[in-house]
Amino acid sequence: xxxxxxxxxxxxxxxxxxxxxxxxxxxxxxxxxxxxxxxxxxxxxxxxxxxxxxxxxxxxxxxxxxxxxxxxxxxxxxxxxxxxxxxxxxxxxxxxxxxxxxxxxxxxxxxxxxxxxxxxxxxxxxxxxxxxxxxxxxxxxxxxxxxxxxxxxxxxxxxxxxxxxxxxxxxxxxxxxxxxxxxxxxxxxxxxxxxxxxxxxxxxxxxxxxxxxxxxxxxxxxxxxxxxxxxxxxxxxxxxxxxxxxxxxxxxxxxxxxxxxxxxxxxxxxxxxxxxxxxxxxxxxxxxxxxxxxxxxxxxxxxxxxxxxxxxxxxxxxxxxxxxxxxxxxxxxxxxxxxxxxxxxxxxxxxxxxxxxxxxxxxxxxxxxxxxxxxxxxxxxxxxxxxxxxxxxxxxxxxxxxxxxxxxxxxxxxxxxxxxxxxxxxxxxxxxxxxxxxxxxxxxxxxxxxxxxxxxxxxxxxxxxxx
RNA sequence: GGCGACAUAGCCAAGCGGUAAGGCAGGGGUCUGCAAAACCCCGAUUCCCCGGUUCGAAUCCGGGUGUCGCCUCCA
Numbered sequence: 209x210x211x212x213x214x215x216x217x218x219x220x221x222x223x224x225x226x227x228x229x230x231x232x233x234x235x236x237x238x239x240x241x242x243x244x245x246x247x248x249x250x251x252x253x254x255x256x257x258x259x260x261x262x263x264x265x266x267x268x269x270x271x272x273x274x275x276x277x278x279x280x281x282x283x284x285x286x287x288x289x290x291x292x293x294x295x296x297x298x299x300x301x302x303x304x305x306x307x308x309x310x311x312x313x314x315x316x317x318x319x320x321x322x323x324x325x326x327x328x329x330x331x332x333x334x335x336x337x338x339x340x341x342x343x344x345x346x347x348x349x350x351x352x353x354x355x356x357x358x359x360x361x362x363x364x365x366x367x368x369x370x371x372x373x374x375x376x377x378x379x380x381x382x383x384x385x386x387x388x389x390x391x392x393x394x395x396x397x398x399x400x401x402x403x404x405x406x407x408x409x410x411x412x413x414x415x416x417x418x419x420x421x422x423x424x425x426x427x428x429x430x431x432x433x434x435x436x437x438x439x440x441x442x443x444x445x446x447x448x449x450x451x452x453x454x455x456x457x458x459x460x461x462x463x464x465x466x467x468x469x470x471x472x473x474x475x476x477x478x479x480x481x482x483x484x485x486x487x488x489x490x491x492x493x494x495x496x497x498x499x500x501x502x503x504x505x506x507x508x509x510x511x512x513x514x515x516x517x518x519x520x521x522x523x524x525x526x527x528x529x530x531x532x533x534x535x536x537x538x539x540x541x542x543x544x545x546x547x548x549x550x551x552x553x554x555x556x557x558x559x560x561x562x563x564x565x566x567x568x569x570x571x572x573x574x575x576x577x578x579x580x581x582x583x584x585x586x587x588x589x590x591x592x593x594x595x596x597x598x599x600x601x602x603x604x605x606x607x608x609x610x611x612x613x614x615x616x617x618x619x620x621x622x623x624x625x626x627x628x629x630x631x632x633x634x635x636x637x638x639x640x641x642x643x644x645x646x647x648x649x650x651x652x653x654x655x656x657x658x659x660x661x662x663x664x665x666x667x668x669x670x671x672x673x674x675x
Numbered sequence: 676g677g678c679g680a681c682a683u684a685g686c687c688a689a690g691c692g693g694u695a696a697g698g699c700a701g702g703g704g705u706c707u708g709c710a711a712a713a714c715c716c717c718g719a720u721u722c723c724c725c726g727g728u729u730c731g732a733a734u735c736c737g738g739g740u741g742u743c744g745c746c747u748c749c750a
């Protein structure tokens with residue numbers, strides 16, 4: 209298995225520190241608003257990485273933080289005349305709603321910055337003791353010039369960074385590149401006690417501290433959005449490696465940018481979408497499929513038109529599942545014919561292709577194309593006379609591989625328990641037998657309004673739910 | 676100024692030295708009471724342009740052109 213490492217800018221053979229365990233840290237959201245589709249891409253992609261690692265038999269310790277204290281949260285609390293804690297709690301809850309809908313599995317641990325203040329303080333003490341940090345008026349800064357490898361992840365030259373510096377001007381810093389580990393309290397802001405006075409942690413410090421606490425001093429994979437490479441991840445490396453003198457992470461993974469209507473997504477342009485507003489109109493799995501149909505490191509463009517394309521594609525996959533489930537219900541168990549044995553071989557080959565695609569730096573686009581080929585082959589070769597065993601084999605494989613991508617086709621559920629609906633379907637079948645097309649069509653329309661689509665096939669009526 | 680990415684059919688998008696995957700949209704057909712789903716057939720003599728390396732290049736090298744990103748809070 210190979211994956212692209214931002215640090216070395218090459219695809220490397222993946223070998224975790226411990227044989228079958230992967231310690232993985234993903235930078236999570238700052239909880240001051242609903243997550244947007246840029247966030248969603250990162251979380252969907254790394255959730256898929258995790259799922260595939262688990263599929264391959266690794267135990268994945270997956271940690272994703274919540275930044276629950278920060279300027280944006282403070283501002284929002286002010287605007288709404290409430291507390292920072294309330295804002296954070298609320299949007300953590302909303303995060304889980306969106307993440308669950310998108311099929312993003314819960315992390316092993318979801319640590320929050322404000323619950324690790326003591327650990328953060330201890331960590332800063334180490335940095336001060338080792339001479340990497342200095343205190344000015346209750347603020348503590350990391351002295352970037354002291355860390356010789358500063359810039360190694362983002363491949364930036366520290367002198368040029370300074371030369372081009374549009375970096376914020378802060379008289380307290382020795383150097384514009386230095387960054388805050390601890391921020392002294394400003395009037396009206398929440399604060400915690402520390403050896404340097406009341407204040408709150410800087411942004412970068414929480415990830416260094418919490419990743420180490422839950423996963424150890426050297427991670428296998430550290431991942432996040434592309435805009436975190438510099439300065440966030442660069443700063444994390446500086447802090448952690450300065451403190452512990454060992455590599456902070458073996459592999460660094462970053463996704464590509466997501467643009468909206470060919471423009472950079474930004475609030476000033478007002479061109480960003482939240483996950484919430486999209487999932488009100490689209491099946492969340494459509495969004496998930498959309499994100500995975502391109503390679504995770506490529507920049508992608510988002511638009512509603514493109515999402516509609518993904519929706520059609522998704523329906524093809526989900527229809528294949530409906531059709532297979534229907535066949536499972538109506539086929540009989542019997543020995544496989546020679547042709548059917550050949551099909552088993554063919555599907556085993558598909559599975560192999562899927563794995564090869566994923567093994568090559570998580571090429572989900574290629575993996576998905578295999579799913580489409582599986583759907584086509586199944587549709588073309590299976591029918592009511594097929595062996596049930598065969599149909600089940602294919603369905604199970606299709607669902608298992610889809611699950612690696614986080615696609616469960618929840619809405620392709622074919623079970624219907626509602627007595628009334630079952631009765632209407634019966635009634636319509638009877639009407640059709642009597643060639644009472646008017647009544648049959650009425651019932652079909654009526655059920656459609658209730659989200660049930662009926663399809664008449666040579667092997668009887670088939671139904672599915674739609675949103 | 677520094678660093679980097681990308682340019683493949685109407686749209687989206689894989690492929691990264693061996694002769695163009697897949698999806699969407701479109702056209703034609705089969706099946707069907709109708710509908711839906713599905714299946715079959717049709718599309719780039721060609722991968723931004725120009726050179727070069729090679730038996731062979733979308734894939735490697737050089738040079739253009741064009742888009743975009745990072746260097747500032749941001750996934």
